[in-house]
Amino acid sequence: MNRHKLLPLTETMSYVMLALQEPVHGYVIMQKVEEMSGGDVRIAAGTLYGAVENLIKHELIERVETEDARRKVYVLTDKGRKILHMDMQRMQHIINVYKGGNINEEI
Amino acid sequence: MKKFKWFVDIRKEEAWLNEQLKKGYKLVKTSSLGYYQFQKITDTNQVIKLDFQKYLTKEKLETYIELYEEFGWKRVAGSRFSSVHYWVKERDGHDELFSDAPSTGAMLHRMASYYFMMFAVLLILIPSGDGKLLYLNPKAAYLTPGLWERQGSHFVQSFLFETPFAFMRFGSTWLLIIMTLFFAIKYTKCKKQEKIFAE
Numbered sequence: 144m145n146r147h148k149l150l151p152l153t154e155t156m157s158y159v160m161l162a163l164q165e166p167v168h169g170y171v172i173m174q175k176v177e178e179m180s181g182g183d184v185r186i187a188a189g190t191l192y193g194a195v196e197n198l199i200k201h202e203l204i205e206r207v208e209t210e211d212a213r214r215k216v217y218v219l220t221d222k223g224r225k226i227l228h229m230d231m232q233r234m235q236h237i238i239n240v241y242k243g244g245n246i247n248e249e250i
Numbered sequence: 251m252k253k254f255k256w257f258v259d260i261r262k263e264e265a266w267l268n269e270q271l272k273k274g275y276k277l278v279k280t281s282s283l284g285y286y287q288f289q290k291i292t293d294t295n296q297v298i299k300l301d302f303q304k305y306l307t308k309e310k311l312e313t314y315i316e317l318y319e320e321f322g323w324k325r326v327a328g329s330r331f332s333s334v335h336y337w338v339k340e341r342d343g344h345d346e347l348f349s350d351a352p353s354t355g356a357m358l359h360r361m362a363s364y365y366f367m368m369f370a371v372l373l374i375l376i377p378s379g380d381g382k383l384l385y386l387n388p389k390a391a392y393l394t395p396g397l398w399e400r401q402g403s404h405f406v407q408s409f410l411f412e413t414p415f416a417f418m419r420f421g422s423t424w425l426l427i428i429m430t431l432f433f434a435i436k437y438t439k440c441k442k443q444e445k446i447f448a449e
Contacts, residue, residue: 153350154350155349169316169320170320173321185344185349186349186350187321187344187347188318189353190347191321192313192317193353193356215313
C-alpha cells in the first residue's frame with residue numbers, strides 16, 4: 144500500500160483534522176483541540192499556522208467562504224476524511240497488536 | 251531609545267529583546283542592519299518572540315497575521331520581504347509560537363535554508379581575479395604605480411590621498427568575507443538545533 148506522505152499523522156495534525164470535521168476558524172480549532180485532548184495539547188499560533196498551510200497544500204482541508212469575510216474558516220475535504228480514517232485504522236491496528244490480538248486481521 | 255546590535259543567533263536576539271521588554275522598552279522598529287528602535291512602556295508583563303518565515307505572498311501574510319492575532323500576538327516589526335517577524339503578547343503562560351517538536355524543527359529548517367542561501371550568494375560575490383582574492387592585503391589595494399618606492403612628503407601625500415579608496419577596496423573584500431563566515435556560522439548553528447528537534 145502506498146502510504147500518504149503525511150501518515151502517520153502527528154498528534155497535532157490528528158487533532159487539527161478532528162477539529163475540522165466541521166467548519167471552524169483558527170482560534171476555535173485550538174480551543175476544540177484543547178477540549179478534545181483534555182487539556183493535554185494546546186496548539187500555539189505558529190504550529191497551527193504551519194499545520195493549516197501543510198494540510199491545505201496536501202488538499203486535506205479547504206477554505207470555506209462564510210459571511211464573516213475577516214475570518215478564514217476551514218473544513219476537511221473528502222481526501223482529508225479518508226486520510227484521517229486510514230490513520231485511525233493504523234492506530235487501531237497498533238492497539239490490537241499491543242493487546243495481543245490477531246496481527247493478520249483485516250485493517 | 252535607539253540601539254545598534256548584531257546577532258549571530260536569533261534566540262540570543264530574542265533573549266536580548268525580552269530583556270529590554272523587562273526594562274520597559276518595547277521594540278517598535280528594526281532594520282536588517284542591526285538597528286532597533288524602542289518605545290518606553292509601563293506594562294512589563296509582555297513577551298516577544300521571533301518567528302522566521304520564508305517569503306510570504308500577500309494573501310499568505312494576511313492569513314499568517316490574522317491567525318497570530320487571534321492568539322493574542324501583535325506584530326511589532328518585520329516586513330513582507332524580511333524573513334524575521336517580531337511578535338509581542340501579554341505574558342499569560344502560553345507564550346510560545348511553536349508547541350510541538352515537528353513545527354519547531356520546521357522553523358529551524360526554514361532559517362537554515364535561508365542562511366545557506368545567503369552564504370552561497372556572498373561566496374559568489376567575493377571578488378577574485380585569477381582565482382586569487384583581490385585586495386586581501388591592504389597594501390595591494392593601493393593602485394598608484396610606484397607608490398611604495400616614493401619617499402618623504404611625496405609619499406605621504408600620495409598615500410593619504412589614496413587611503414580612503416584603498417580602504418574601500420580591501421574593506422569591502424574583508425566585509426564580504428566576514429559576512430560569508432557569519433552566515434556559515436548561522437547555518438551550522440541552525441542545523442545543529444534542527445537535529446535536536448528532528449529526534
